[in-house]
Amino acid sequence: MSTVENNKTAVSIRNLSFSYDTQNILVDVNLEILAFDSICVVGPNGGGKSTLIKLMVGLLTPSSGEVSIFGEKPEAARLRIGYVPQYARYDPQFPISVLEVVCMGRLGNSWSGRYTKRDKEEARKSLALVGVEDLATHSFAAISGGQRQRVLIARALATQGDILILDEPTANIDHESEVQFFDLLTEINKRMTILMVTHEVGFASTFFKRIACVNKQVVVHPTSELTGDLIRDLYGGDLQMIRHDHCCTPGGHKHD
Amino acid sequence: MTEFLAALMDPNLPFFRYALLTGIFASIPFGIIGTFVVVRRISYIAGAIAHCVLGGIGFGLYLEKAVGITWFGPMQGAVIVALLAAVTLTLVSRYAAEREDSVIGALWAVGMATGLLFIAKTPGYVDPMSYLFGNILLVSKQDFIFVLVLDLLVLGLVGLFYNKFLAVCFDEEFGRLRGVNTGWVYLLLLCLTALTIVLLVRVVGIVMVIALLTLPAAVAGNMSRNIKQMMVLAVLFCAVFVVSGLGLSYNLDLPSGPVIIVIAAAVYLLVLLGTRFKKSIF
Numbered sequence: 001m002s003t004v005e006n007n008k009t010a011v012s013i014r015n016l017s018f019s020y021d022t023q024n025i026l027v028d029v030n031l032e033i034l035a036f037d038s039i040c041v042v043g044p045n046g047g048g049k050s051t052l053i054k055l056m057v058g059l060l061t062p063s064s065g066e067v068s069i070f071g072e073k074p075e076a077a078r079l080r081i082g083y084v085p086q087y088a089r090y091d092p093q094f095p096i097s098v099l100e101v102v103c104m105g106r107l108g109n110s111w112s113g114r115y116t117k118r119d120k121e122e123a124r125k126s127l128a129l130v131g132v133e134d135l136a137t138h139s140f141a142a143i144s145g146g147q148r149q150r151v152l153i154a155r156a157l158a159t160q161g162d163i164l165i166l167d168e169p170t171a172n173i174d175h176e177s178e179v180q181f182f183d184l185l186t187e188i189n190k191r192m193t194i195l196m197v198t199h200e201v202g203f204a205s206t207f208f209k210r211i212a213c214v215n216k217q218v219v220v221h222p223t224s225e226l227t228g229d230l231i232r233d234l235y236g237g238d239l240q241m242i243r244h245d246h247c248c249t250p251g252g253h254k255h256d
Numbered sequence: 257m258t259e260f261l262a263a264l265m266d267p268n269l270p271f272f273r274y275a276l277l278t279g280i281f282a283s284i285p286f287g288i289i290g291t292f293v294v295v296r297r298i299s300y301i302a303g304a305i306a307h308c309v310l311g312g313i314g315f316g317l318y319l320e321k322a323v324g325i326t327w328f329g330p331m332q333g334a335v336i337v338a339l340l341a342a343v344t345l346t347l348v349s350r351y352a353a354e355r356e357d358s359v360i361g362a363l364w365a366v367g368m369a370t371g372l373l374f375i376a377k378t379p380g381y382v383d384p385m386s387y388l389f390g391n392i393l394l395v396s397k398q399d400f401i402f403v404l405v406l407d408l409l410v411l412g413l414v415g416l417f418y419n420k421f422l423a424v425c426f427d428e429e430f431g432r433l434r435g436v437n438t439g440w441v442y443l444l445l446l447c448l449t450a451l452t453i454v455l456l457v458r459v460v461g462i463v464m465v466i467a468l469l470t471l472p473a474a475v476a477g478n479m480s481r482n483i484k485q486m487m488v489l490a491v492l493f494c495a496v497f498v499v500s501g502l503g504l505s506y507n508l509d510l511p512s513g514p515v516i517i518v519i520a521a522a523v524y525l526l527v528l529l530g531t532r533f534k535k536s537i538f
Binding site for chain 2: 057059078079081083085090091093094095096097100101103104105107108112113114115139155159
């Protein structure tokens with residue numbers, strides 16, 4: 001599916017700044033994400049996490065600096081990104097079937113937006129990949145939160161893009177579903193670069209290779225293992241601690 | 257009922273047949289566009305466009321009767337102003353998101369005001385009541401042709417771009433990321449809404465446009481699992497409301513617009529109670 005070789009740059013952000021009116025949201029951000037990397041974006045509310053994502057997919061334009069996706073401008077490379085928004089923002093009364101939602105990932109392949117047989121097949125395959133193929137004819141509003149999350153991931157997979165971007169996907173998911181969720185991401189990571197936004201600072205699952213802390217500026221940390229019995233007892237599962245001082249200010253960071 | 261059928265057959269009452277045919281064929285755009293308006297939750301935008309239409313009607317009447325431009329009339333004025341309102345509202349929703357409702361309110365009132373001013377300066381007596389409350393019995397052959405053209409336009413465009421319209425209604429941001437030009441698709445949707453509203457003004461009048469646009473779709477929404485189903489049901493319900501309203505208003509000697517709306521609202525209420533009842537049993 002993916003034609004991207006290893007070690008190729010998927011996302012490159014250089015000297016980027018962004019401000020609304022006079023308020024600086026992001027200042028002088030530099031970030032390099034390699035293909036097949038998995039990176040977790042954390043930071044306080046209002047720190048600029050969502051803005052960073054919107055700049056990457058070209059929904060916002062930087063005030064200065066530049067963003068490139070596989071060497072192209074975001075607007076041009078948009079179709080290579082599978083985006084998973086927060087499911088909480090959907091109208092719970094909207095009458096739409098699960099298959100119709102997933103098919104949206106195939107939009108943009110034709111002029112009128114009509115789906116071919118192949119589009120529908122790809123949509124069904126993506127549903128099977130996330131393990132909810134039997135929900136295809138169900139109403140999107142009637143399925144559970146966890147299932148809805150999977151359907152939205154299936155929609156992003158149906159785009160057959162090279163980068164998967166997820167915005168706070170673990171909100172409202174219980175611990176057990178979360179474990180399954182990261183198993184799924186591990187599988188997807190074999191063929192896609194993954195970038196996930198979350199508000200859970202401090203701990204992430206064993207999944208991510210790197211973590212980016214966003215608060216006006218962006219600082220990247222490697223995740224390091226910490227298999228202490230204490231943490232296992234406290235959290236009831238294998239966790240990784242992120243080498244991080246919980247203080248997302250430029251002065252509060254120490255890098256080795 | 258027999259009286260109503262006799263009136264339909266009566267060769268001296270051609271307007272009655274026009275009214276019935278217009279009602280049935282107009283249900284197609286009413287149901288389809290009404291569904292989009294309901295699921296996208298833009299009935300207040302539909303309301304603003306409807307009230308702007310009075311400005312167009314007044315302008316049309318003024319040009320026709322005071323200035324003497326014979327080929328221009330209230331219908332042409334209504335179409336132009338409705339489309340202008342659609343363009344304005346699209347621009348506003350795109351570039352001034354936070355003050356959208358103030359602009360909608362302003363358009364709503366200014367449309368009405370200019371319409372009444374133009375009508376005041378138009379020589380001869382014009383009754384604004386027929387525009388405010390509509391009268392399907394006054395539809396002409398020209399109106400009927402307008403209905404047929406709108407049927408083709410709505411069926412053709414929605415058929416062709418169905419998935420894009422759906423994307424703009426369900427998840428505009430994702431649509432944009434899939435390369436859909438959501439701004440243009442939304443504009444197209446509002447323009448089709450505007451033309452449908454001009455037709456609705458003819459049938460039930462400015463004041464009751466939102467009711468006939470949203471009630472059939474709202475009833476249909478209660479029993480549909482997807483938008484296609486909702487559209488088909490909304491068209492059917494709308495036709496039933498218009499035809500039964502027309503028949504009942506003839507038999508009881510009442511104005512048709514309000515009777516149509518009351519029937520639609522009663523059915524909506526029954527359906528709501530029905531779904532509640534069903535939920536409490538199972």
